[in-house]
Amino acid sequence: MELEEIDLNLLIVFNQLLVEKRVSRVAENLGLTQPAVSNALARLRKLLGDDLFTRTPKGMEPTPYAEQLAESVSYALGMIRSALNQKSGFDPATARRAFTIGMNDIGEIWFLPRLVAALMQAAPNVTISTVRNASVNLKDEMEAAKVDLAVGLLPQLKAGFFQRRILQTRYVCLMRKGHQLDKRRITLQEFCAAEHVAVIAQGTGHGLADEVMQRSGVQRRVRLTVPHFTAVAHIVQNTDLLATVPETLAQRIAAPFGLSYAAHPVEMPVPSINLFWHARMHKDPANVWLRNFIVELFAA
Structure with a gap:
């Protein structure tokens, strides 16, 4: 199949369905009607020759072929988005931006007080929300750009993610x-x-x-x-x-x-606490600024 044979919007619907698993939520996120989302899915099924999603009590579950496509489609859309937005810079002194960071309770105790105090000086109009790493599907939420960064000991974030060590702790x-x-x-x-x-x-x-x-x-x-x-x-x-x-x-x-x-009397490895971000946000100016700010603040 050649790229000119497929409408990019169909892949956007596909990527949203992977995350949300509900046609109604995808329609709301994209500003479409539910019939429009269903029609887009029908067109994509015909083009690719696969059902892609099946209805279950838990929502629309991807087929094996859809799972095979998932990471590549998410990565490609992220790269396109980053390329289109690369010209726009990020000025922390004036920018109004809300970031969401995944972390556990240790992160909230150790990480947030110092980060928020520093942001109040460097980026007065930037706000931070946190989600617990264990309370959401962190991989999917970061692929969908609903979570900008994650901090912690997170071995599940591998393919499609970048990471940088902030510290090691015994x-x-x-x-x-x-x-x-x-x-x-x-x-x-x-x-x-x-x-x-x-x-x-x-x-x-x-x-x-x-x-x-x-x-x-x-x-x-x-x-x-x-x-x-x-x-x-x-x-x-x-x-x-x-x-x-x-x-x-x-x-x-x-x-x-x-x-x-x-x-501790038991000899144990010293784990690294890392900062994670998804490939789709790798060149996003705001994301680049925040993660560099965090590294400079904590990595020493």
Whole structure:
């Protein structure tokens, strides 16, 4: 098939259906009627000789052929969009722009206060919204340009994404001040004998710490399991439980909550916290400015 045989608008509808899975939502996003979206899909089905999407209780699910096309179509549309917008620059001092950044609760605690304070000086009309990395399909949302950037330990963002390291952080043992293990070094025997709060942070790579401990044969006495890091400071402050957390989090919450932390007795890899963006936004002037601003602010 040659490019002149296909209407680019049909690929835009196709790309939107991949993300939204509902004809009604695609119509709303593109300012079209639902019959117009259905007609575009019918034309594309005929051109490509495939159903492309099938109706299910969960919405329009792509066929294997549609999944095969998905990444290439999304990438190509992103490159076209970037090329057309490349002439327009981004002046942070005057621009009015809303950005959406994916991050987990650690990112919100460690990352947001400093970023927002710096943006208020450099880009007074720029606003930031966040989404939790685990609460949305981050890959699809970034492909659809609904999320501009993501920050974290996100091994699921591979093909079609760029990334740049912001920092590396080791894991430490967090406890209340005055805990019997509140000292410079904790032995592995003391660690295993203590009781723990464990964090199962879905949608992030922080499960790595648990996997390493399991492979090493370390058996923790887990008294409590929680789905995120936000409550850990409150829990540890009022109990004798230990928590395994990234040092970046420990540094932010230790003083305000009266906590201490020590080197972890289990030897673990030091994960990288990266900044991610989709290829379609690689040359977008506003996206380029924001990610360079973030790197300059945090990478040191």
